[in-house]
Amino acid sequence: MQIDPSVVAAFTPTGKLRASINLGNPILANKDPESGEPFGVSIDLARAFASKLRVELELIVFDTAGKSVEAVGEDRADFGFFAVDPLRGEKIAFTAPYVLIEGFYLVREHSSIKTNEAVDVPGNRVAVGKGSAYDLFLTRELKRASIVRAPSSQAVVQTFLEQNLEVAAGVKQQLEADAGKTTGLRLLGERFMVIAQAMGTPKSRGHAAAAALAEFVEEMKTSGFVADALRRHKIAGAGVAPSVR
Template sequence: MMTSLENPMPVTDEETTLRFAINLGNAVLAKTLPDGQPGGITVEIANKIAAQQGKVAQFVTYPTAGKVVEDANSDRWDVAFLAIDPKREEVLRFTRPYITIEGTVLVKEDSHWQSVSEMDQANVVINVGKGAAYDLFLTRELKQAALNRLPSSQAAIDAFLNGEGDMAAGIRQPLEHAAKENSGYRVLSDNFGQIFQAICLPHKNEKLFSEISTYLSKWQENGAIDEIINRNLAEA
């Protein structure tokens, strides 16, 4: 079952459903299937959690991670999948990471950029998706470069392809896809940081958090999480 941020549907029976916030702005972890339903790594993990709880997963889709965080205390969802970040920990409790992804940048093929260590320079404009984990990270770390915040991670890439900004920061896989699909662009080989993706819940939901943390540990030990991740990445 899926609802969207634009048209939220009330939960008909909170005893039989568990609401999962799915961030469609992270193409590595979630996507929209041909039938219009959400799919991907986070959706499969959500279904496993719901089954373990004896409930049915209900999906509330979001265009960006920032919007998920904004709704953390609004009772729109029960469980979410986000990158661990100190600012987000003010309102959310995170499990151990279930996947680590790389943050890097897309640049023009003929540019002089060779390393992410060269990013932080005066007069450099870096496109980012507003509220994304790498936006929060770069906001803390950069001293000279300016961040051009776009509505989503894909919007940051699209704006760069249309001539806006000096580079686009993001998750490696979507950036490499953009470079493959658009001649004249390349992705730097190194990373400005690792992004630790985890399952998260509002602080008040201590019991469910403890139960999900136990499930995750078991699934990581028996290889179930790796199977989901590797299969989805192979199909991407």
């Protein structure tokens, strides 16, 4: 994959390649408790892209998806890692997905809610991370249940418990980890959505830049880089998205 100098310039208006990193999705990014440094699949991809462009990488780290999206949409970062969503696509040019992640519902053990269909009824309140892919999706899909927005994806189960809500929604692995700290919780038996995680750059950078990023993602999938990163970081419950080549 050869990168034209004009494309490199489009990605690096400040002289560095600024990657927007969202710590709200533990499948893709986490923070080392000792060093405080971010690590994960998205960081590996960010470094590989910087290496491809032969430029210095700067990681701009956020605690929520919404803040990460805003940074790219407002040209405060040069690219990022997001769940594909039409609303986000107004300002961001997405690649094809590189990873597919499952979204699940969490309820109390004694809850009468047994199926996904039983969630969307009057009186049910669903906790979601503000600005997350689940928030955007469920805002469109839920017609009778109401949505309660937690400050971040990490705070969803805490909000669910503190406000005595009926349902929590989020990344399966995050919900499982949080549920493991509290007795009397269970996941429903099937996912309510599959989240397509892609890379994206501001549309203002032009078609050539968007095309180069899209080509990079396909290369990372077909070469086995993404699959290796998922194994290296011991990520379960997420899979490499199919190539679109």
